[in-house]
Amino acid sequence: MRLEPGHEGGAADGEVIPIQTGADVSRVRRVAAAAMATIGASKIETTRMVTAASELARNTLDYGGGGEMRIAIVGRMSKRKVEMIFSDRGPGIADIALALKDGYSTGGGLGLGLSGAKRLCKEFEIRSAPGEGTIVKVASWTERP
Amino acid sequence: MTHFLEPNRIPIFQIGDCLLLTIQVDLEDRMIMTLKDDLAERIAKTHAKGVLIDISALDVVDSFIGRMLANISAIARILDASTVIVGMRPAVAITLVELGMSLQGVRTALDVDRGMELIRRGAAEEAARLHEA
Numbered sequence: 675m676r677l678e679p680g681h682e683g684g685a686a687d688g689e690v691i692p693i694q695t696g697a698d699v700s701r702v703r704r705v706a707a708a709a710m711a712t713i714g715a716s717k718i719e720t721t722r723m724v725t726a727a728s729e730l731a732r733n734t735l736d737y738g739g740g741g742e743m744r745i746a747i748v749g750r751m752s753k754r755k756v757e758m759i760f761s762d763r764g765p766g767i768a769d770i771a772l773a774l775k776d777g778y779s780t781g782g783g784l785g786l787g788l789s790g791a792k793r794l795c796k797e798f799e800i801r802s803a804p805g806e807g808t809i810v811k812v813a814s815w816t817e818r819p
Numbered sequence: 820m821t822h823f824l825e826p827n828r829i830p831i832f833q834i835g836d837c838l839l840l841t842i843q844v845d846l847e848d849r850m851i852m853t854l855k856d857d858l859a860e861r862i863a864k865t866h867a868k869g870v871l872i873d874i875s876a877l878d879v880v881d882s883f884i885g886r887m888l889a890n891i892s893a894i895a896r897i898l899d900a901s902t903v904i905v906g907m908r909p910a911v912a913i914t915l916v917e918l919g920m921s922l923q924g925v926r927t928a929l930d931v932d933r934g935m936e937l938i939r940r941g942a943a944e945e946a947a948r949l950h951e952a
Contacts (some may be wrong), residue, residue, distance in 0.1 A: 696848035719909035728881035790918035
């Protein structure tokens with residue numbers, strides 16, 4: 675396992691948004707919303723994905739000490755999806771299962787960030803190790819009959 | 820009044836004994852922290868009985884914003900004002916529930932009119948209760 679963004683494929687080729695301030699969290703939301711609009715996602719799908727992006731960006735900032743988000747639209751035609759990869763070089767997570775539990779927080783938050791984002795996105799993947807930072811990859815697409 | 824019209828500050832309007840504010844911009848963390856402080860001061864200064872927060876323009880309420888809305892509501896309650904959040908979009912409501920936030924202790928109404936009604940009714944009940952006592 676390499677915790678190095680840029681070796682993931684997919685979103686690695688897309689736009690990179692640095693996450694260093696609260697204003698960057700807002701920017702992440704705007705960029706996520708624009709990407710969901712591009713694939714023609716519904717209001718509810720967009721709201722889910724943008725909310726997940728907001729939670730993950732805040733985690734990157736608050737727990738990871740800042741980092742970045744890579745976003746890309748992958749796949750073609752009706753199979754297109756929005757993929758976002760959040761990465762930081764922070765302290766990392768020792769117990770991922772525990773971190774994914776509702777209400778568990780090492781900071782002052784509600785502990786809904788990771789677990790909530792997992793529920794809101796169709797794909798969710800996390801890699802982390804103490805001292806090596808954290809990478810969270812999520813993806814969503816729009817349902818077409 | 821210019822104090823409340825600074826950029827990055829959400830204006831708070833007074834209508835009778837109600838304070839009304841409408842969030843029309845993408846909420847940055849710092850703005851909502853400032854709003855919390857401004858609102859507490861205004862409630863104390865105006866002895867407002869109700870606070871109406873219109874979030875109809877908000878596309879997203881994440882757990883941070885949700886927690887801040889709950890905090891604002893709790894602070895207002897201690898200052899003897901009841902808060903009603905109005906205009907939440909259906910997609911936002913669905914997402915909040917899926918996120919795992921129940922916004923406990925926060926009263927909501929579909930629109931400003933119904934929110935006003937909730938506050939008035941609350942104030943009337945309170946007055947009746949005090950009268951009986």
